Amino acid sequence: MKYHTYDAVVVGAGGAGLRAAIELTDVASVAVVTKLYPTRSHTGAAQGGVCAALGNTEEDHWEWHMFDTVKGGDYLVDQDAAEVMCREAIDEIYELEHMGLPFNRTPEGLIDQRRFGGHTRNFGEGPVRRACYAADRTGHMILQTMYQQSVKHDVHFYNEFHVFDLILSEDGRAAGVVAYELATGEIHIFHAKAVLFATGGFGRAFRVTSNAQTLTGDGMAVVYRRGIPLEDMEFYQFHPTGMYKMGILLSEAARGEGAILRNGLGERFMERYAPTLLDLAPRDMVTRAIYQEIREGRGAEGKDYVYLDLRHLGKQVIDEKLPDITDFVRTYFHIDPAKDLVPIQPTAHYAMGGIPTDIDGRVVVDEKNTPLPGLYAAGETACVSVHGANRLGTNSLLDILVFGRRAGAHMAKFVKENDLPPLPKDAGERVQAMLDSLLKANGHESVAKIRTDLQRDMMDLAGVYRTAEGLTKMQGILGELRERYQHIGLQDRGSLFNAELVDAVELGFLLDCSEALVSSALAREESRGGHYREDFPKRDDQRFLSHTLAYKRDNGQIELRYKPVVITRFQPKERKY
Amino acid sequence: MKVKLRIKRFNPQKDRKPYWQEFEVEAEKTDRVLDALHQIRWYQDGTLGFRRSCAHGICGSDAMLINGKNRLACKALFADLGDYVTVEPLRGLPVLKDLIVDMEPFFAAYRAVKPYLINNDQPPLKERLQSPEERARFDDTTKCILCAACTTSCPSFWVNRDYLGPAAIVNAHRFIFDSRDQAAEERLDILASRDGVWRCRTIFNCTDACPRGIQVTKAIEEVKRAIMYAKV
Numbered sequence: 001m002k003y004h005t006y007d008a009v010v011v012g013a014g015g016a017g018l019r020a021a022i023e024l025t026d027v028a029s030v031a032v033v034t035k036l037y038p039t040r041s042h043t044g045a046a047q048g049g050v051c052a053a054l055g056n057t058e059e060d061h062w063e064w065h066m067f068d069t070v071k072g073g074d075y076l077v078d079q080d081a082a083e084v085m086c087r088e089a090i091d092e093i094y095e096l097e098h099m100g101l102p103f104n105r106t107p108e109g110l111i112d113q114r115r116f117g118g119h120t121r122n123f124g125e126g127p128v129r130r131a132c133y134a135a136d137r138t139g140h141m142i143l144q145t146m147y148q149q150s151v152k153h154d155v156h157f158y159n160e161f162h163v164f165d166l167i168l169s170e171d172g173r174a175a176g177v178v179a180y181e182l183a184t185g186e187i188h189i190f191h192a193k194a195v196l197f198a199t200g201g202f203g204r205a206f207r208v209t210s211n212a213q214t215l216t217g218d219g220m221a222v223v224y225r226r227g228i229p230l231e232d233m234e235f236y237q238f239h240p241t242g243m244y245k246m247g248i249l250l251s252e253a254a255r256g257e258g259a260i261l262r263n264g265l266g267e268r269f270m271e272r273y274a275p276t277l278l279d280l281a282p283r284d285m286v287t288r289a290i291y292q293e294i295r296e297g298r299g300a301e302g303k304d305y306v307y308l309d310l311r312h313l314g315k316q317v318i319d320e321k322l323p324d325i326t327d328f329v330r331t332y333f334h335i336d337p338a339k340d341l342v343p344i345q346p347t348a349h350y351a352m353g354g355i356p357t358d359i360d361g362r363v364v365v366d367e368k369n370t371p372l373p374g375l376y377a378a379g380e381t382a383c384v385s386v387h388g389a390n391r392l393g394t395n396s397l398l399d400i401l402v403f404g405r406r407a408g409a410h411m412a413k414f415v416k417e418n419d420l421p422p423l424p425k426d427a428g429e430r431v432q433a434m435l436d437s438l439l440k441a442n443g444h445e446s447v448a449k450i451r452t453d454l455q456r457d458m459m460d461l462a463g464v465y466r467t468a469e470g471l472t473k474m475q476g477i478l479g480e481l482r483e484r485y486q487h488i489g490l491q492d493r494g495s496l497f498n499a500e501l502v503d504a505v506e507l508g509f510l511l512d513c514s515e516a517l518v519s520s521a522l523a524r525e526e527s528r529g530g531h532y533r534e535d536f537p538k539r540d541d542q543r544f545l546s547h548t549l550a551y552k553r554d555n556g557q558i559e560l561r562y563k564p565v566v567i568t569r570f571q572p573k574e575r576k577y
Numbered sequence: 578m579k580v581k582l583r584i585k586r587f588n589p590q591k592d593r594k595p596y597w598q599e600f601e602v603e604a605e606k607t608d609r610v611l612d613a614l615h616q617i618r619w620y621q622d623g624t625l626g627f628r629r630s631c632a633h634g635i636c637g638s639d640a641m642l643i644n645g646k647n648r649l650a651c652k653a654l655f656a657d658l659g660d661y662v663t664v665e666p667l668r669g670l671p672v673l674k675d676l677i678v679d680m681e682p683f684f685a686a687y688r689a690v691k692p693y694l695i696n697n698d699q700p701p702l703k704e705r706l707q708s709p710e711e712r713a714r715f716d717d718t719t720k721c722i723l724c725a726a727c728t729t730s731c732p733s734f735w736v737n738r739d740y741l742g743p744a745a746i747v748n749a750h751r752f753i754f755d756s757r758d759q760a761a762e763e764r765l766d767i768l769a770s771r772d773g774v775w776r777c778r779t780i781f782n783c784t785d786a787c788p789r790g791i792q793v794t795k796a797i798e799e800v801k802r803a804i805m806y807a808k809v
């Protein structure tokens with residue numbers, strides 16, 4: 001085992017982790033520990049845009065943005081957090097521009113803005129241009145810009161280090177993390193005053209997903225195993241337009257630029273579901289509309305997909321504003337979006353839930369929002385909660401920036417005021433024991449098969465449509481998968497880039513996230529945002545205007561508790577578009 | 578259909594030198610080499626080493642030599658490659674295991690060109706202005722995903738590992754031609770050095786290799802011209 005000591009450790013080098021690290025590096029000693037090279041993080045896959053009410057092309061106000069965020073989230077959004085995000089969005093975007101991000105520009109030289117789902121003018125009157133963008137590679141440009149700044153600020157990286165455990169001191173503070181170095185198989189103990197988890201989502205729990213192979217919910221599972229709750233895990237977003245069977249995302253920016261959804265009969269079916277916002281209604285609604293069409297026999301060629309129609313946009317708009325998604329369609333489908341209809345189906349996309357935090361990124365562990373000193377989370381792995389029951393497009397890139405920065409700033413203060421917590425003697429033992437047993441694993445079960453079964457059943461039983469029956473069945477299946485997981489066999493006994501071992505650990509993380517999701521979903525007997533219960537199709541504010549907290553207890557049981565939603569400006573109303 | 582992959586393997590802890598190994602997997606025409614590599618690692622040989630993440634050509638993890646050409650495994654379809662495919666690690670970087678190479682020299686060259694916006698003026702309260710034309714000037718080179726396909730396809734790089742290489746030049750270009758940047762001269766000085774742009778012999782391998790369709794050779798030419806005429 002190797003030991004390192006820093007003021008702060010940032011786990012993850014996507015947009016959230018890097019934004020925090022940049023904030024911290026000049027004032028404290030920081031290590032960024034990341035299982036991928038920073039520029040490989042999935043923030044780079046984000047396409048469409050990042051929103052802020054700049055008002056560059058038409059009137060806009062952060063209050064409108066906040067309203068859209070709250071309504072889009074089906075009123076489960078904590079409004080204090082949404083207010084902070086939408087207000088600070090404006091300066092955050094200017095700061096990104098100052099850091100060099102190459103936004104598309106208006107003829108006057110301002111940052112250009114475009115339409116996106118659920119973003120409206122004047123509290124719902126019609127679509128507004130709020131998304132700042134760089135063609136359809138906004139996330140790529142954010143990740144590159146953040147990485148460029150980390151080079152400039154000389155941020156200290158540990159690349160291809162997988163964090164497998166959180167260290168808590170006896171007096172209940174975060175004291176560091178335990179990481180596995182992929183290149184050597186060695187265990188590293190990072191001893192620190194403050195720890196930030198910015199490890200992204202867990203889309204790989206589902207069969208069809210827009211998420212990278214590496215998005216396996218590591219940060220969530222690591223803290224969950226240490227007794228910290230996961231919030232609102234039942235709210236998982238399925239993006240309407242994934243490429244058929246592959247799940248690769250075709251950004252909402254396509255519809256923002258005017259693309260239309262069509263069913264097998266060629267109808268613009270969104271007219272029936274959202275007469276005002278049409279194809280730009282929030283994602284949960286569009287996704288269910290697509291499934292409804294398919295269920296009623298109007299899928300394309302009678303199958304489980306529909307079409308995205310970009311043909312009328314013209315070659316110039318397609319090539320200039322949507323070059324990457326055009327390339328995906330050409331490369332993988334061998335068709336041309338300027339001439340052909342593109343087959344799409346909903347794809348598992350984004351975790352609204354995650355590690356509960358306050359507006360400074362501090363992890364809070366109960367219904368009274370008690371912080372765990374020194375522990376922070378930001379980005380998709382966290383739940384502030386600005387997305388509530390359904391995230392609006394462009395709000396995640398904003399979330400990672402605003403709350404990445406705020407977490408970094410708070411950590412800077414925290415490490416100045418606090419000393420190093422004592423390191424427990426057994427800090428690396430759990431991980432050592434886990435590795436020892438994996439390196440000996442010679443059972444008959446295959447990690448890949450268990451994962452494939454998990455992904456298939458999660459998609460069918462805990463995906464877009466849910467029932468008590470299906471979720472109960474899924475709980476049983478998860479029990480069986482766990483049992484099988486005890487009997488896996490691995491071939492690679494080596495210490496050099498043992499990806500097979502990492503795959504096995506990541507499957508364990510996926511099982512934990514799935515378990516929290518399913519239990520939380522079963523208990524929530526209502527439909528809200530991305531959580532749709534066929535047996536309880538209505539929202540029920542009386543019983544469920546609250547956040548779920550799922551705890552893993554020592555005996556393996558899950559305990560659910562609930563905490564109130566913060567409501568400031570906007571009282572819950574029915575959601576129509 | 579059945580496809581055969583012939584993969585160059587090397588585990589420095591066990592092997593004295595690299596060797597070839599063949600695998601057969603079931604694949605669709607629309608499947609990618611990455612899908613086949615996964616099939617092998619998941620169901621046939623758990624020790625096969627390769628990197629990947631996004632699986633759709635956007636993260637830059639899985640550049641490798643496929644049928645003699647640098648490509649991303651996640652963007653190389655059997656429909657285009659046929660049913661017998663050879664796979665090797667990128668050339669010119671030390672092999673750590675199987676298809677995994679040491680990327681550190683590559684990133685060191687990247688860092689050497691000051692790949693970040695330098696502008697020492699007090700920024701305005703809002704955004705700095707930039708016209709769509711100024712923005713278009715460096716659009717192409719903003720697409721780079723640092724996959725190293727270009728640099729490791731360059732014969733000049735193979736013979737001289739100190740050559741900064743196409744990717745570093747592409748990333749310098751991205752700032753040199755950005756109207757908001759003030760450090761073009763510093764970067765041009767670096768690129769005019771012995772290991773800079775003059776090592777480029779305009780062979781175009783880099784442009785052919787780039788999975789993002791960046792006109793790499795053109796970018797290098799533009800930098801050369803900026804050095805020669807001392808203006809951007």
Ligand SMILES: Cc1cc2nc3c(=O)[nH]c(=O)nc-3n(C[C@H](O)[C@H](O)[C@H](O)COP(=O)(O)OP(=O)(O)OC[C@H]3O[C@@H](n4cnc5c(N)ncnc54)[C@H](O)[C@@H]3O)c2cc1C
Nearest residue numbers: 012013014016035036043048049163200379380394396397
């Ligand atoms: C295809 C696609 C398009 C999108 N488009 C948009 C958009 O247009 N607008 C928008 O607002 N949002 C969009 N999103 C959502 C948004 O991009 C993501 O939610 C956001 O980028 C997540 O950033 P992050 O920093 O939290 O995590 P990531 O960028 O996923 O980074 C996670 C980091 O954690 C590290 N890590 C993970 N596990 C470990 C571990 N165990 N140990 C060490 N390190 C670890 C990884 O190495 C990585 O660096 C899109 C998402 C997808 C998938």
Ligand code: SF4
Nearest residue numbers: 721722724725727787
């Ligand atoms: S220029 Fe192209 S080939 Fe070279 S590193 Fe960038 S994306 Fe890869």
Ligand code: FES
Nearest residue numbers: 630632636637651
């Ligand atoms: S896996 Fe990301 S580029 Fe191929």
